[in-house]
Amino acid sequence: MVKHDLLANKKIIITGAARGLGRDFASAIGLAGATVLLADILTDLVQKTAEDLRVQGIDAQAVPLDLAQQASIQGVAQWAQTHWGRVDGLVNCAALATGVGGKDMMDYDPDLWDRVMNINVKGTWLMTQALVPLLKRSAAGKVVNIASDTALWGAPKLMAYVASKGALIAMSRSMARELGTDNICVNTIAPGLTLCEATEYVPQDRHDLYVTGRSIQREQNPDDVSGTAVYLLSDLASFVTGQLIPVNGGFVFN
Template sequence: MTGLLAGKRIVITGAARGLGQSFARAAGKAGARLVLCDILEQPLRETAATLNEQGIDAQAVAIDLADPASIEHAFSLIGQNGGIDGLVNNAALATGVGGVDMMDYDIDLWDRVMRVNVRGTWLVSRAAVPLLPRGGKIVNVASDTALWGAPNLLAYTASKGAIISMTRSMARELGERGICVNAIAPGLTRVEATEYVPQARHQLYETGRALSGAQQPEDVDGSVLYLLSPLADFVTGQLLPVNGGFVFN
């Protein structure tokens, strides 16, 4: 993958840890210049510093997807250094949002999940579009929970279903600008954000995949690099499940 994104400037949200951090490392190794965004400011700065030590050009910009003003401010800072070539909408509220029956789900938590995961993705995309050229790429990170209907995870599953639908609508609208918009749907991945997930759910995935076993962040990197790259210049509005065959699309 070396050189696949050479010279490209890529923004990745939720980049302080987990999948976002893995995407950043892979994109940097592929030659991209990175803008890393996250609400977790200290881990974000540490991730950027580590990548810089590895010879990867990485800038850290704090962002809060629940706050429209924070998003506007972040992209005003990003724009000061020129345009961008790609955006990975990875940030989402995932920890502590499941394990409750739909009949007992807290309304305020539901609203918070939708505010961050759905509205936040829209607002980040809206802020990024003026910085993207023809041939620019947006990759939205959904989840295969929206494909198989994961129980006791209603708000998160609904938010990721919305991401899939938004991807298709955005692809139609932004096609006039020559911008490609696609989504990936990872399966349950072994990262910090999924440490709270019951082992029974991990076991369900790990034994139910066509490619059995635990999914690691690195298993998802290739799909993101592909969709950001010139190899996907005529691909838009598509959903790519990356889950080892737990769900077929």
């Protein structure tokens, strides 16, 4: 990606930014001119990712984040309050995805179900809630929640993850209704199966299913998704809210 200024002077937080799709979001957003804060439970790796972005000329910092701990979430909000005083955008990308599939509904572990819901749904709500006061200080705050197109076609043997992403889509619409009066836009991106660390465990036949089922028949890369996030965070999307945008090469239409 080349540098541009679509997000110049914006202060944007990206969760789950140490690696994978979140890392690519952080890079694309930073190259668009924003100052970025990377938040992730992988504390050493997220610091290394921020260092790598600074080498690219991006104004990037990193903080630890555990979505299962409300104190950790509040710590991110406090960092933004202290160093920025406002937040223009939040990308909720952090989620529990690796190792949550492979069994059908009859054999699914209830404890794993609870962990997935606690992080992917409750954690996203609490993260957004913590940052609303700072988003209100922006001229046009933006929240971009990262769901999955598995919730649109009902991927089998992945029930807790699919259910959590479906809940995220519904929750985002409710957020959009509630936060619209504060001029905060809330939208959702539903990527298809994307080549990154989080999908290395996915069986090859699932990758093949996606490729052959897409209108554009190739593997999906993080760069295929990040441009949509940049758009939704920009002033170009200031009248777009409550929307779901699948980005999957035409595997699922919305």
